[in-house]
Amino acid sequence: MPNVNFQGRDIISIEDFTQQEINYILDTSRSMEPIAKNGSDMLKRKILATLFFEPSTRTRLSFEAAMLKLGGNNIGFAEAEIASVKKGENLADTIRTVQNYADIIALRHPLEGAAKLAAEFSNVPIINAGTGAEEHPTQALIDLYTIRKEKGKIDGLKIAVIGDLRYGRTVHSLAYALAKYNVELTLISPETLKMRREVLNIIQTKIPVAEEPNLEKIIPQTDVLYVTRIQKERFPDAAEYAKVKGTYRIDLKTLKNAKKDLTILHPLPRIDEIVPEVDATPQARYFQQAWNGTVVRMALLALVLGATK
Numbered sequence: 001m002p003n004v005n006f007q008g009r010d011i012i013s014i015e016d017f018t019q020q021e022i023n024y025i026l027d028t029s030r031s032m033e034p035i036a037k038n039g040s041d042m043l044k045r046k047i048l049a050t051l052f053f054e055p056s057t058r059t060r061l062s063f064e065a066a067m068l069k070l071g072g073n074n075i076g077f078a079e080a081e082i083a084s085v086k087k088g089e090n091l092a093d094t095i096r097t098v099q100n101y102a103d104i105i106a107l108r109h110p111l112e113g114a115a116k117l118a119a120e121f122s123n124v125p126i127i128n129a130g131t132g133a134e135e136h137p138t139q140a141l142i143d144l145y146t147i148r149k150e151k152g153k154i155d156g157l158k159i160a161v162i163g164d165l166r167y168g169r170t171v172h173s174l175a176y177a178l179a180k181y182n183v184e185l186t187l188i189s190p191e192t193l194k195m196r197r198e199v200l201n202i203i204q205t206k207i208p209v210a211e212e213p214n215l216e217k218i219i220p221q222t223d224v225l226y227v228t229r230i231q232k233e234r235f236p237d238a239a240e241y242a243k244v245k246g247t248y249r250i251d252l253k254t255l256k257n258a259k260k261d262l263t264i265l266h267p268l269p270r271i272d273e274i275v276p277e278v279d280a281t282p283q284a285r286y287f288q289q290a291w292n293g294t295v296v297r298m299a300l301l302a303l304v305l306g307a308t309k
């Protein structure tokens with residue numbers, strides 16, 4: 001067994017994990033597949049608090065489903081409006097309070113650095129469930145798990161990431177994660193939404209990275225196409241959003257020259273960047289990716305709470 005220990009660990013950034021640790025989480029996620037169907041009492045009497053200061057469908061519900069499938073319970077809130085932050089309570093005090101009621105906290109927050117700050121004030125583990133435009137580490141683990149499940153490997157693949165690489169937190173975590181493997185990465189975005197320099201500076205030292213505005217040019221060689229939505233809510237100026245809205249649209253014509261075994265992923269939600277007719281193609285794997293969210297989050301809860309080694 002590799003020398004890994006997740007018990008009591010915060011999950012703040014994917015950069016905090018080695019490839020060996022990530023592989024261990026992916027293996028544990030695979031072992032959760034039958035448990036996700038049959039249930040378990042592995043986390044009986046354990047409580048997860050989901051503190052979501054921003055909207056979510058997949059992350060919050062799959063964390064809560066994961067906890068229920070492992071025999072535990074959930075508390076929390078899905079919007080800041082109904083929590084005492086509305087009365088002016090700060091994040092540190094919220095965390096110092098909730099740690100009395102829960103064994104582990106999953107936090108989504110609009111501010112970058114919020115999960116790190118929460119971990120400094122918490123005596124129970126904090127899981128970053130998405131912080132501003134910064135990172136979404138558990139989504140990156142789901143993305144890697146899906147790639148490995150679909151392709152049987154991660155090393156050796158040509159992966160293209162398209163969309164909003166500036167404000168999309170999932171692509172930042174995914175880029176950091178992929179840079180721990182032996183992959184070739186192509187980044188496709190409008191000029192104003194190119195990958196953040198601080199992410200690029202790190203990943204370029206580890207793997208071949210190309211920036212390419214034209215998807216048509218690279219699609220015939222691509223093994224995995226990771227599509228993201230343009231993050232309207234993060235634009236400081238509506239006019240800037242209007243300029244890039246609808247820039248990329250994956251349709252059946254786009255896939256004409258694609259490999260038959262191309263895997264199309266999307267962290268979801270989507271707006272108009274993948275047209276619904278693509279959903280019926282064998283290449284579309286984004287709803288399977290959403291299912292994988294449950295097993296990966298089951299693995300994370302079980303590992304961090306020490307229910308599995």
Ligand code: CP
Pocket residue numbers: 055056057058059060130136139267268269
């Ligand atoms: N992928 C993802 O983070 O989706 P939600 O915003 O619905 O949680």
